[in-house]
Amino acid sequence: MANTSSRTLKLLSLLQTHRHWPGMELADRLGVSERTLRRDVDRLRELGYPVSAARGTDGGYQLAPGAVLPPLLLDEEEAVALAVGIGDAAQSGIAGMQEASLRALTKVVRVLPPRLRARVDALREMTLSVAASGPVVAAGVLTTVAQACRDQERLRFGYTARGSARTEREVEPHRVVALGGHWYLVAYDLTRHDWRSFRLDRLTEPAATGTRFRPRPLPAEDAAAFVQAASDTPAPYKVEALVHAPATRVRQAVGQWGTIEPLDHDTCRLTMTSTSLDWPTQALGNVGAEFEVLGPPEFAAHVQEWGARFLRATSAPERPPLP
Numbered sequence: 001m002a003n004t005s006s007r008t009l010k011l012l013s014l015l016q017t018h019r020h021w022p023g024m025e026l027a028d029r030l031g032v033s034e035r036t037l038r039r040d041v042d043r044l045r046e047l048g049y050p051v052s053a054a055r056g057t058d059g060g061y062q063l064a065p066g067a068v069l070p071p072l073l074l075d076e077e078e079a080v081a082l083a084v085g086i087g088d089a090a091q092s093g094i095a096g097m098q099e100a101s102l103r104a105l106t107k108v109v110r111v112l113p114p115r116l117r118a119r120v121d122a123l124r125e126m127t128l129s130v131a132a133s134g135p136v137v138a139a140g141v142l143t144t145v146a147q148a149c150r151d152q153e154r155l156r157f158g159y160t161a162r163g164s165a166r167t168e169r170e171v172e173p174h175r176v177v178a179l180g181g182h183w184y185l186v187a188y189d190l191t192r193h194d195w196r197s198f199r200l201d202r203l204t205e206p207a208a209t210g211t212r213f214r215p216r217p218l219p220a221e222d223a224a225a226f227v228q229a230a231s232d233t234p235a236p237y238k239v240e241a242l243v244h245a246p247a248t249r250v251r252q253a254v255g256q257w258g259t260i261e262p263l264d265h266d267t268c269r270l271t272m273t274s275t276s277l278d279w280p281t282q283a284l285g286n287v288g289a290e291f292e293v294l295g296p297p298e299f300a301a302h303v304q305e306w307g308a309r310f311l312r313a314t315s316a317p318e319r320p321p322l323p
Helices: 004-017 023-030 034-046 076-090 097-111 114-126 139-151 223-231 247-257 278-287 297-314
Strands: 051-054 060-063 153-159 167-179 182-189 194-199 203-212 237-243 259-264 267-274 291-295
Touching: 004 023, 004 034, 004 060, 023 034, 023 060, 034 051, 139 153, 139 167, 139 182, 139 203, 167 194, 167 223, 182 223, 194 223, 237 278, 237 297, 247 259, 247 267, 247 278, 267 278, 278 297, 291 297
Parallel strands: none
Antiparallel strands: 051 060, 153 167, 153 203, 167 182, 182 194, 237 267, 237 291, 259 267
16 A cells, blocks of 8 residues: 555545546545545645545545645646647737746746656647747746746856857846747846847756846836837737627637637627737638727728728729630
């Protein structure tokens, strides 16, 4: 019989894999009596896991939703899949998703063995995602830089700017920014004595030095504004439209790249954030329903331009057939 701690972890793992476990089957899987199983379940409850129990012929145990999110146990395949998915979500362009995804990715990658980190990087490098249109950044690079920002710890790395030779940098990292399909580090460069933005796909071998620093005031409204000013990246548009279709239908066409707020059974509000107005226009066209542009004015003009272009395409004079 396994010791109590390892058996409790195995019990938690089993409860996370199935919605419902009959008591006798669960006890057999653990190699214990049903009485011992009840004690192990009570131990999980004391640790904050909401395990519900039902009596009778159909009785058993299941892990119910709780008021707080307890720690989860993942096998190797699940951990790799989770890290790859979070990496794509961090570059999705969904408002509010990037920072939370980066925090989650940092937690997962920090505890992955090196061989699993290599699998995560290989999968992200060799797969395409409609969310991540820019260069893929290794999960280890991304999380090392993010941790240094969080811990206010100086960072050393190699950097190759466009058209330049590789140089060694030591910086005081401020924030990581996802913008225009690229990841950037905003940091104070201790060699050049000035603020800089560094593309993470051009950054190699980052390592925290162990030296803490007091944060300096950033010469911009925020890190994203600093990167935009330094790279001439256009500010993203926040597009809003009233769509005359059920929210489920709109969600099927748009997927995760927009926020959908149901207003009634046949109407919803769609909000999308994008540096290009082409994608929201195409997404609304894919819904195949009437809609009204709520803003911004640039998007209304863009839709009018597309509409006029399509109308011209149908009213063009007849031409002789092409050879």
